Amino acid sequence: MSTLVDLHVVSLAERPDLEEAMLTMEAAWPEYIRPDPVLVDWAFDRHARHQLVVLDDGEVVARAASVPFAWDGDPGSLPDTGWDEALRQSMTDTYAGAHLNTLCALEVAVVPGKRAQNLSGRTLAALKERARREGYNDVVVAVRPSHKHTEPHVTMAEYAARTRPDGLPADPWLRVHVREGAEIVKVCPASMTIGGSLAQWRAWTGLPFDRSGPLVVPGALSPVMVSVEHDHAAYVEPNVWVRHRLTRP
Template sequence: MNVTITRLSQSPDLATPMWQMPDTWPAFVAEDLVGWSYFTRIPTTFADFVLVATDDTDGEVVARAFSVPFALHVPGRQTLPSGGWGRVIQWAFSDALRGRDTDTVSAIEITVRPDRQGRGLAGRMLAAMRDNATDLGYTELVAPLRPTLKHLEPHVPMPEYAYRADDEGIPFDPWIRTHLRAGAVIDSVATHSMVVAGSLAQWREWTGQPFDTDGPQVVPQALSPVRCDLAEGYAVYVEPNVWVRHALTSTGDVPEAPDGTPPAA
């Protein structure tokens, strides 16, 4: 499949079809308060860091990649935050509001249209994101990864899952594997990268599940169990992600791999 990948700042007319592109995100993910507050503002605030892929045959949008610039190497930060995806978005918007110089780019999302998945397009979007950050003068790209297959093992702690590899050291998870083959290294686990709290009625609406028992509930596409409290009438989901770091001293193609998404990237 031949595609053209364009910065949104160069083709702002792609914004509407970009948002209209179908995706496979579970409904509850959109209820994270940080994401709800900031995510849709990324294309207008950081248009140079938004990439859109269009099919060369029909011009339809088939993938998008969001990233944001932020200041990491400043007092009070220095290390990648345990708050992961949500915290780095807050840092990016805070830095933009204050006019602070930035030194690092974080991936926020790579999404491929469902009918175009499985063709290596996510890896191509990652390569384009790396190149875009380099072209804009940055030397490091970081990403809070949402591992592709972690939802199949929600009870396994993320530190155990993230570092799982075969005898040759090849990572088990396809999305982690794609990043490491592109030159990234695992930095740490973002223990509370996304937090979604809601009433039991809301969780039933978002997931179609009963939420009628206390304790951890396994929810499709959730990376960890959702904690349900019947007496108080609410449930909370705390999603861990995996921080990886890409040094951008050189660029190159990313090996093809099954499509995956970081809330990131």
């Protein structure tokens, strides 16, 4: 267990009884963001010590999920299918007995009412500190920029390149990472892919999905592609790979 001032950070390896509270914690993910439950369950079971919960007076207020994998340190080799591939690669490398030298953060989330406490940055710092103590070389993150959904037609490359006059990223969540020492290394254009029937998308979003073509959906970072003729829609989410070095280059 570690402490963030008056908060406590524990892993599911230390407190397995918190798994349900961690998974059901209120967060800002849209309903249609649905990671593969089999891979998520595997990660929580096999790498429980990398699933962190932040407690405030016994209440779950933030979480950080991550998985280890083997990485050669070349930013170009980070997968273009970011989030999805990180889970698959972790499973492959774990069973292959590879040297797991890098920790990939899948999510750092804060209960909406607690965001003013800079819990996202503090939780990220706690994750990095644990990774450093365990001997990892890097923490990498396929970041979901927090304001990209307001400009779904702008390419992720253009959006991620925007900076403020002080040189920091214009996006708040990317800015948190850079302030914590990260470098933005590349866009992962297909970090997560979600497909479903039009009935499913209507249930997830409340939108009619009655025309083929690109559709702007609340919370989506890019338009959802709809095919009325084939009764399906697909959302391909771009993210941004950032690298937190834990050792000297």
